[in-house]
Amino acid sequence: MIHIDFKALNALEQEIHNKLKEHSKNFDTIKITEAAKLCECSISKISKFVKKLGFVNYKQYMDFLHGREMSSFNKSDELNRVQKFIEDFDENKVNELIALIENHDKIVIFGYGPSLICAQYFEYRLRTCTNKVIVAVSDEISISSMANESDLVLLLTVTGTFNTFENIYETAKLKGAKVAILLEEYNANLFDQCDRIFWLSKYNQPNELLPYEKSRTIFFIFLEEVVQKLMYKNKSH
Numbered sequence: 001m002i003h004i005d006f007k008a009l010n011a012l013e014q015e016i017h018n019k020l021k022e023h024s025k026n027f028d029t030i031k032i033t034e035a036a037k038l039c040e041c042s043i044s045k046i047s048k049f050v051k052k053l054g055f056v057n058y059k060q061y062m063d064f065l066h067g068r069e070m071s072s073f074n075k076s077d078e079l080n081r082v083q084k085f086i087e088d089f090d091e092n093k094v095n096e097l098i099a100l101i102e103n104h105d106k107i108v109i110f111g112y113g114p115s116l117i118c119a120q121y122f123e124y125r126l127r128t129c130t131n132k133v134i135v136a137v138s139d140e141i142s143i144s145s146m147a148n149e150s151d152l153v154l155l156l157t158v159t160g161t162f163n164t165f166e167n168i169y170e171t172a173k174l175k176g177a178k179v180a181i182l183l184e185e186y187n188a189n190l191f192d193q194c195d196r197i198f199w200l201s202k203y204n205q206p207n208e209l210l211p212y213e214k215s216r217t218i219f220f221i222f223l224e225e226v227v228q229k230l231m232y233k234n235k236s237h
Contacts, residue, residue, distance in 0.1 A: 004054040004064075013049045016041065024065040032058045032208065047210055057208040081203045082217055093198050094225045100180060100196070101126075101230075104152035106133040108143055108177075111156035112163050113212045118156055118219045125223070129230040140168050149176030155194065156219060160187035162211040169193045184218050198222075 009017065016039045023030055023038060035058075036043045047058060055061040101107055107126065109119040116138055123136035137143055143153060153172045155165055160183055172179045180196040185204045190197060200222055205214045 006053070008052055008054075009049070012041075013052065015039070016046065016049050017053070021065060024062075028066065029062055044210060047208075047213070057206065059208050077206075078215060078217070081201075081205070082221070084203050085201050085218055086221070088202070089221075089225075091225075093200070094222070094229055097180070097182075097198060097226055098229060098233075100152055100178070101130065101132060101226075104132070104178065105150040106135065106146075106148075106152070108147060108151055108153045109134070109136045109156065110138075110140075110143060110153065110168070114216055115156040115158065115219070118216050118223075119154075121220075122223050122227070125227045126230070129227050129234060140171070143168055144171045144175075147172050147175040147177040151175075151177040153177050153179045155179065155181045156216075157181060157190075158184040158205070158214045158216065158219075159211050160185075160190045165190065165193040182219065182222070184214075 006014075006017070019039050020030070020035060023035075030038070032043055032046055036046050039046065050058050050061045053061065055064065109123055110116070111119045116136070119136040123134050126132070126134045135146070137146075147153060151172075153168065155168065157165075160181070165179075165181065169179050178196070179194040180198065181190055181194040182198050182200065183190060184200050186199055186202070201218050
């Protein structure tokens with residue numbers, strides 16, 4: 001059940017709702033990017049306004065405005081997506097990333113927003129199963145200052161749309177380092193921003209979610225497999 005609370009809106013949010021309500025009278029739908037332009041605010045503001053009003057996502061809010069049966073968010077959607085990923089899991093990608101790690105003296109891991117938290121976690125995990133130097137960094141300047149020809153720069157991103165990696169790639173190449181991107185959702189724009197892309201999943205997360213709102217579950221599953229295999233290799237030698 002959805003509880004819609006118009007009283008929770010401030011003046012600006014009420015204005016956003018009124019504009020979109022008027023627009024819905026003449027048009028069947030409006031993309032969230034177009035809604036942001038119409039209301040002269042950011043996409044993030046629209047997304048937060050919708051959730052504050054009581055809806056799960058922007059699509060559900062649009063269904064409400066147009067009097068359509070509102071789409072409900074099935075909590076098992078993420079589990080179903082993860083299950084499909086596991087069923088199609090490509091062990092070859094794990095082996096290829098391990099080979100890259102083993103061929104470099106130092107691994108520099110970087111990501112924006114929640115992906116940085118993943119990088120920091122796996123800095124710790126990889127240190128427990130390899131004698132390589134593993135460093136998670138929080139900014140581009142750190143990559144520039146420490147990268148050299150024996151390094152692998154590993155970039156984590158779900159969509160590759162939050163920010164570009166062009167500067168990081170150019171800087172790393174000048175230092176002779178290799179750059180690999182661990183990418184969840186296919187994005188051809190990243191092909192010229194790295195030396196190697198590991199595209200992990202063909203099952204995308206909902207388009208209504210902003211990059212920082214998307215889960216990092218696939219990263220954890222994939223990288224944990226890398227860690228487990230490295231641990232097994234160490235024990236067998």
